[in-house]
Amino acid sequence: xxxxRRLARVKGALIALLRDAYARRDRVAIVAFRGGGAEVxxxxxxxxxQAATAVDDLPTGGRTPLAAGLQATAALVGRERRRxxxxxxxxxxxxxxxxxxxxxxxxxxxxxxxxxADAVHVVxxxxxxxxxxxxxxxxxxxxxQLHRLRPxxxxxx
Numbered sequence: 001x002x003x004x005r006r007l008a009r010v011k012g013a014l015i016a017l018l019r020d021a022y023a024r025r026d027r028v029a030i031v032a033f034r035g036g037g038a039e040v041x042x043x044x045x046x047x048x049x050q051a052a053t054a055v056d057d058l059p060t061g062g063r064t065p066l067a068a069g070l071q072a073t074a075a076l077v078g079r080e081r082r083r084x085x086x087x088x089x090x091x092x093x094x095x096x097x098x099x100x101x102x103x104x105x106x107x108x109x110x111x112x113x114x115x116x117a118d119a120v121h122v123v124x125x126x127x128x129x130x131x132x133x134x135x136x137x138x139x140x141x142x143x144x145q146l147h148r149l150r151p152x153x154x155x156x157x
Contacts, residue, residue, distance in 0.1 A: 007058075009149055010094055010125045014055050017092060022048045027087065029076055030054055033069025040072065044080050066099040066138075070109035074116040081116070091117040093144075096126045097134030106134070110142040120144035 014030075021028045028051060030042040041054040070093065077089045091113055099106060114120050120142040124135035127149070139146035 006096070006125060006127055011055050011058065013123065013125075013149055014094060015052060018048060018051050018055070022051075026090075027080070029080075031069055031073045031076060032058055033065050033072070035065070037065055038069040038072035040076060044076070064095075064099045066095060066101065066134075067105035067109040069093075070106060070113050070138075074109070074113040077113070077116040088119075089117045091120045092123065093120065093138065093142075094123045094125055095135050095138065097124060097132050097136075097138070098126070099134055101134060101137075107137060107141040110138045110144070114142040114144065121147060123147045123149060125149045 018028060027044040028042065028046075029040060029044040030051060031038055032041050032054075033039075041058075042051045073091055073093070077091060080087070081089055093110075093113075101107060110120070110122075120139075122135050122139040122142065122144045124139075124146060126132065126135060136146055138144070
């Protein structure tokens, strides 16, 4: 139940980011990572409806190949940069940080993403009493700003 509530908050935050980006006529892409790798769910420049549908349909659960997701994002940013050098590339990474990164692969991939993008923002969606803190480590590796998703407020019955 808590995971579903957290996912709903993350999807809501992502939809808000998308609306803001589309209002400014930014080109937006969505890269999702789970299971064995990463995939581009929404190609740069796709419509808001397609992006919103992709966010609503985001699969959850299973292993989190965060390093693969960050590498795919860096590659996508690099392709877009070669295509149009006048655009600013901003990467926003939403993660609960629940990943095993003992080998440092995710931190190295975050540093590569920092080299590809003009700016990186890491949104820490982790909540609960036990916090792993990987999102903060990724932000540090990427020279990124760290943002925390505000905890959900309980409504009185």
